[in-house]
Amino acid sequence: MSESPAAAGTFNLRRLLHPATVAVAGASPDPRSIGGAILRNLRGSGFSGPLTFVSPTRAEIDGQGCVKSLRDIPDGTDAVILNLPRGAIRQAIGDCVARHVGGAVVFATGFGESDAAGRAEQNAIAAQCREAGLALLGPNCLGFANYVDGVCASFEELCFEQRRIEPGRPRVAVIAQSGATAANVRSSLQARGIAVSHVISTGNEAVLQIEDFITYVMGEGVSAIALYVEQIRNPGAFVKIARRAREQGIPIVMLHPGRSARARAATQSHTGALTGDYVVMKTVVENEAVVLVETLDELFDATAILQRFPRPTAAGTAIITNSGAIRAVALDMMEDVGLPVARPDAATFAKLQALVPGEVDIPLDLGAAGYADGSIFTQTSEALLGDPATGSVIWAMTGGGPHQQRAKVQAMIPLIHTTNKPLILTITGDGAPLDGQFLTAVRENEIPLLRSPERALRAMAALHRHAVARDAAAERRSPVRKVPALDGVGALPEHVGKAWLRKLGVPVPSGRLVRTVQQAQDVARAVGFPVVIKAQVPGLQHKSDVGAVIVGIRDASELSAAWERLHSNLSACAAPAQPDGVLVEQMAPCGLEMVVGAKNDPRWGPVILVGLGGVWIEALRAVEFLPPDITRARAIQRINTMKGSALLGPFRGQPARDVGALADLVLTLGNAVRADPSIQEIDINPVMVLAAGAGVLALDALIVRH
Secondary structure, three states: OOOOOOOOOOOOHHHHHOOOOEEEEOOOOOOOOHHHHHHHHHHHOOOOOOEEEEOOOOOEEOOEEEEOOHHHOOOOOOEEEEOOOHHHHHHHHHHHHHOOOOEEEEOOOOOOOOOHHHHHHHHHHHHHHHHHOOEEEOOOOOEEEEOOOOEEEOOOOOOOOOOOOOOOOOOEEEEEOOHHHHHHHHHHHHHOOOOEEEEEEOOOOOOOOHHHHHHHHHOOOOOEEEEEOOOOOOHHHHHHHHHHHHHHOOOEEEEOOOOOHHHHHHHHHHHOOOOOOHHHHHHHHHHOOOEEEOOHHHHHHHHHHHHHOOOOOOOEEEEEEOOHHHHHHHHHHHHHHOOOEOOOOHHHHHHHHHHOOOOOOOOEEOOOHHHHOOHHHHHHHHHHHOOOOEEEEEEEEOOOOHHHHHHHHHHHHHHHOOOOOOEEEEEOOOOOOOOHHHHHHHHHOOOOEEOOHHHHHHHHHHHHHHHHHHHHHOOOOOOOOOOOOOOOOEEEOHHHHHHHHHHHOOOOOOEEEEOOHHHHHHHHHHHOOOEEEEEEOOOOOOHHHHOOEEEEEOOHHHHHHHHHHHHHHHHHHOOOOOOOEEEEEEOOOOOEEEEEEEEEEOOOEEEEEEEEOOOHHHHOOOEEEEOOOOOHHHHHHHHHHOOOHHHHOOEOOEOOEOHHHHHHHHHHHHHHHHHOOOEEEEEEEEEEEOEOOOOEEEOOOEEEEO
């Protein structure tokens, strides 16, 4: 994975984010202005250190004298807030350097997100800062709020009811490349009573990047980190810090738009982001147990749950409800989002049966049983939470009146403080009013409260994927083994790729490259009819499209006719180069056509692809992307749950397929692209997956090297 010049370690982020002294250029006494909002936030956050105002036109602001220029601020000022237009920023940064400032916040826009001139100006400012060791936040950002130490360098309208965070309380850091999104996530979490330690809007990240701020807040005792990212500019550094967070038990929840072509275009106009391959990014970051979510609601909800329960398990989810309708809807949705239903053991079911009249199953519908006695919720939850097959419990409730709402929360309080498994309360109906005493109890006890079971299920599905990836990452991964050398660059001919695969131990059909029809006849007799012949032309990747592949040749006379037809087709299509020859191979037995491939992304590194092959890969896109260091057991599990995986089992009279051999091929290619960075792509399509125990055959092979 490529890495840009690292910022971490060359700047003192503590001087920027926890300054003892602050200067504001562009301060104003007008509370309606940006300069006035900055002063209101500094004072409201509780900052009590020396504060210097810089104004070339004002002698004083609110009774405090101003200096005329940044050259006049105290030498060694920790942080400077630059509320200045774009054209004044470069000179201001030079003045900060001259006064040995630790860090600066730049709100101004019109830099790297705008045009070539803006990008050039941003690069020049970044060079100034790097040379001097000046920690720059922005430009095009909303600044930051530090609730731990009581300092805010932002013009967002903030409420400081949450002033300082008491020691030991779980807390969340919010880091976003979008200032508005940072504010939305912060306000959503604080509205739920969740302690937010830092809110950092990184903007264009001219100097300091997302990884630098993750590193900083990890050292500040956060229990979870919420990210909104439109471009990860330094994938290598991001993966390293994500691995550290995983190892330290600090979950990272990330929303990264860019799954669609239109979303990728939108991000380029927003922060100057040049987004890479979303699927590759997703595969790599989820391999380090980053919780990658797809909506803002999921970002809010998953973060809120992880703040309270930072280490969810990969076991199934149990739902307790007082509505048969919710039970039915939940079952459908759990299947849709890939969230497994908890399957408790017989002893747990016996406990539930003793508590609940009628049929007992998961989801557990209590009906009206809890109306008069809320303890039924407590007792059934205790039974489920005590079962190893239960990883989390969701109370999916219709709220009822104030009395019923209070009864539900009182029933949950004894559990919420004694379990490490996520316990979530949902009250259906966004517009339905909630009792004030109920809400107070929810906040005081930090109970995750959502307004629909669907939101809870989506969030828990993301956390289930996180737990599975976290557990898989903790397994021992195989060391990289040396692989045979490859010759040539660009797209290598099929016969070269197959010869290399054979050396790796990958089964390929019996056959040989020939240059005459007589040699073809000799090979066909040696391997046995029927055979297939394929022209081997450098640069010709889709041979079947131009008639350069002829299959099902049953005898010598058919082979002679096919030889003539093949060369006639090549002449008609104006082949890009002279053929190396013709590959004559034994026809493969019947099986299921799959594809296994690898891509070595220049920024993110290698990933493996496995899916339905042949024409199906383009028609159905039934593929799964896997990390190259995946374990065999995990590869088998992922293959068996991918789209179209039913075809791998006994299906319409066809036998079950050799999934183990397919997983072995995945591991072989994963090792190969880790061992040989010159390999850009491998595409084995199709791979014929034979009956269980009979293995696989690589029927075609495209390898691209640089």
